[in-house]
Amino acid sequence: MIPEQSASPVLHQLLVIGLVMVASLYVGSWVKRVKLPSLIGYMFVGVLAGPYVFNGIDNGLLTHLDFIVEVGLGLVAFTIGAVLSVASFKKTGRGLASIILGETIIAFLVIALCVYLFFDNLPLALLLGAIGAASAPAGTVAIIQDYQAKGPLTNTLYAVVGFDDGLSVVIYGFALVFAKSMLLQTNGHAGYSVLTQLWLPFQEILLSILVGVIAGYLFLALVKKLRKEGDVLVLSSALVMTLVGVSEQWHLSLVLTNMVAGMVLVNSGREGVISRVRQATSMIMPLVFILFFALAGAHLDISALSVVGVGGVVYIISRCIGKAGGAWIGGTLGGADPKIAKSIGLAILSQAGLAIGLALIVQKEMAQIAQVYDLPSAAEIGATVLTTITATTVIFEIIGPILTRHVLIKAGEIRDR
Template identity: 45%
Template sequence: MENASEIIGRLHNPSIYGIFIVGLIVVVGFYFGRLAKKLRLPAIIGYMIFGILLGPSILNLVTSDTQSHLSFITEVALGFVALAIGLELDIAQLKRHGKAIILIILSESFGAFLIVFAALYLLTKDVVLSLMFASVAPASAPAGTVAVIQEYKARGPLTNALYAVVGFDDGLGIIIFGFAFAIARSLLLKQAGVHAAGTFAILLKPFLEILMSFGLSIAFWALFTLLSRKLRTSGEVLVLVFGFVMLVTGLCEALGISLILTNMMIGILIVNTHSKRLIQHIQDELPNLMQIIFILFFTLAGTNLHIGALPSLGLIGLTYILSRSIGLMGGAWFGATIGKASQKIRKYLGLGILSQAGVAIGLSLIVKQQFAGVGKILGYVGGNPFTEGDRIGTALLTTITATCVVFEIIGPILTKIALTKAGEIGEVEQKVNVDSS
């Protein structure tokens, strides 16, 4: 029989340790979620708190190396979240408030961009810094909103509107970021007396990315249609859906295009073109899989929430949190009002779209990498030039990492409040109260 030291030694193998951590996350994370429910909070808050405990901030059981090994779980989870959003976007239902949805998406995205830019420019008088913070402000975290909706089995006009907004604003966010990034880079180069070459190509990139996402989604939808014709049981359909999400997500990562947009479009095409029987099969099986996915996704997200980053928020971080919240909620209200959406949507939709996480941090990381060495030289660090681009990239990534901790915690709570006030989870709340009494 092997001794304890040999067993512990094997746990240092990244693959074995990764399997162990996944099991730990699913089992213990599940009970953290139940504890959060008893406190009348969304289960995902419990998952994230457990993740924070596991992560570098406290116990460091999930190190940066482990996070890297398990990063594919996050991508796959986002793929399933995007597919779930798409499957809820029935065109016939959307037509009832189609114009309002478009106006809401435009208003909340540009509202966040403009308010954040104005607030940070008034604070810093730095155009490029303000532009970059504004460019990541529209980026949302659809997983948080979808998880709360599915946990409480919410149904109604606000729920339908939330699915559409958190799904489609990803595409608009990519375009806004692409334009702002190109303009900011040109300004940095101009300040340094360098001609900004390739600006048009940078401006074109987000449009090409969205076109590629649409093209890939149509191709995989056609293949799914062909392969699903002879499927008879819910289990068979789930196998095909699981495989397709994995394939599409992997291809999107390889091609550098939005896995959220692509998987969401496949879901939209399926729900609007396939038989009710097939769609029912998917809707019967997917929620069971989604619970495990949400436990893994949000616990791993929690391991990436560095509590130690909160002190670095400062005045810029607080201004960003306040101005982004005002821009999103005010923009959603404005779009819903001029689009003549229902009173529920006008009053409460803005509360459900505040979550922000991985996409915003990813965009900030792009800025840090692409702005490195760009612009005027401010000094030297270790013999290497530290430029204006380095300063902006570092400030953006540090601050957005800290603000995401705040948005990821308050976002799901506010989503639950919005759905409760709109009367779309009242029955489930009643059932939970009866069961727990």
Template identity: 30%
Template sequence: MQIILCLAAAMICGLLLTRVVKPVHLPNVTGYLIAGLIIGPYCLGIFQESDAAVTDVLTDVALGFIAFSIGGEFRISNIKQIGTSSITITFFQACLATLLVDAALLACGFPAPLSLTLGAIAAATAPAATLMVVRQYHAKGEVTSTLLPVVAMDDAVGLMLFSISLPISQALASNAALTVTSMLLQPLLEIVLSLAVGAGIGLLIALAMRFFHSKVNRISVAVAAVLLGSALASIWNLSSLLLCMAIGAVLVNLRNDADELLEITDAWTPPLFMLFFVLSGAELDLAFVPTVGLLGVVYMVARSLGKYFGSFLGATIAKSSPNIRKYLGLTLLPQAGVAIGMAQVALNALPEYGTQIQAVVLTATLIYELIGPVITKLALTAAGEIQDSKKSKAKTEQSAGGAK
């Protein structure tokens, strides 16, 4: 009963904090994380470490649905329309962010498992905060058109990099001998098996949708598939993120009406995601925040440089316009859901470093979510894709006067 009461308190506190962050134009995830800090064991103590068992289950399910929704963005027809330029930019900015964070942390003397894991997490970008700015200010133009597919594909590349880096980090943390098998073959095998199992479940969903037509039955099919995928990933030591992403990707390409199911799923999952973020914030050990220090600063600086110069390099190779080369990287700083999910996975997979990784990622998320949308707005404004409201209004009135 106490656990149910904690969940209720978490949702209530999360809802209240969204009212606090809304007037200052911050995304809801920022409010959720702050709400978690408030109810956590290091503040009000409503949620205690002894309640962590329920968090593990909620985390697995929430991560499954986050990955499932990412997979839903990978319709082959849409990827063909995007073209090679966005794919090239996505690859270079994600990989350079990972490499720079790895190199910077190792150069500063931090342990290799910690450095490699944070490097992989650095690749992930939060599309929600970016999309909020685009929609709020009705941004239009070539930078915006390139930005949207990049943030959609970015997390998928990040998941791949994370699935490669985490087993290597685990081997280093356990002092196991590094071989070609442990560094390359095992991570690649995990990726292939995760995608294959997910594709199989996605195929089953596509077949099941022929027999279940009501919204109630279809949402039940989707929930069952994600739960099954998360469970199999745990049993077979696969990546639940990649597996569930494959479920969504296969489904959306096999069924023309898959968008309807994804919309139903999106309408069902917000309370689950709220609990996930609030409880993630509650798990942040505030005693570690002051120790984040150099580790957090190096992580954020190296990641920001990697995102900017990686997108610049990718845009240059793709022969994109100067505007895209100059401003796109500035819009890729926000980080939230998938990065927090990776940190939660690392918390269990790397117990020696998991608490530090979580503290860095959650602290960075709060900072990125505070400054990221502002920088995105400034970049799109400088690119000429967000019109100043006063100037736009004056221009409209002037045009109307000229028409008269």
């Protein structure tokens, strides 16, 4: 018998993770029977196991497991890229680009305007608008794969949630620069270089694309020499982990780097190679989704809902209007299929890791400005942004996947089972 003092904390952590995975599997299956997406069940288990309820997964363990969420998001991005062929772009063409531009830019404008009218604070409005323009690709892809959705709306969704991330990063970069500039200039500080800062979001996007292209071609050269499906899975996983690590080290977009690598595969590889990579990665996706959404649920503080307030309601309503209305306007102007333009906005409302990550950056930047330039108002803006995004993420992560499933069923691209 092992003495209690010698029991390894690692064993306790593995026990908790194992129990969460088993519970997520069965709760997800039960939730699906009552016509809800499985990932809602995974998140529910994560919320219960997380630090804000039973504390099985405490904050320390949650921090140590954050890399799983990042790798999962990278694999989702690679999966998105691996279906974005040039042929699929030719079918949707200008309509796809218009939908992406519409649902991000118009969402940004609508959220920023509504928040400004409510709070009378332009820096705050710009920051919440920029963060609200981003969608969460993992939830959408999980629904598509869980229900094996196929069709033109599904193909468009893959592209929209992928490129949405890149455009949102650019918008966010601009918004943060102008928000900081307004705060400093209003309070008599003129030493802030706007032009230098404006280059940073473009630099992030361009470097992300470059790294993704290089990694994609190296991966393609290696994977076509492999014969065993297990080896293909190992190499694919290694690619995603490497790109996530490079993105973290160089402050790149892990979604864009992995998505571009997947696009290189699908547009430059032979059909046999592409099929083998897709088949190999599909084997690990159920495990990735369970871990990803259970840990995402553990991050959600349900008590944050109590502080949503009227400002949070304004943000939620304006984001829904901006996303749905922007996709419809963009799709209509771009000549997209009217059915897709009308419905796709409701399928991209999920808000998760990227939004919270950007909100944390805002909170850190604003706290630094408050300290260096003695501007308490900057710290207040950062706290408001983080509180609003954290609280509304709980809501969007519940309604987002449900609406995605509803839209795909209505489009006839998944069976209502």
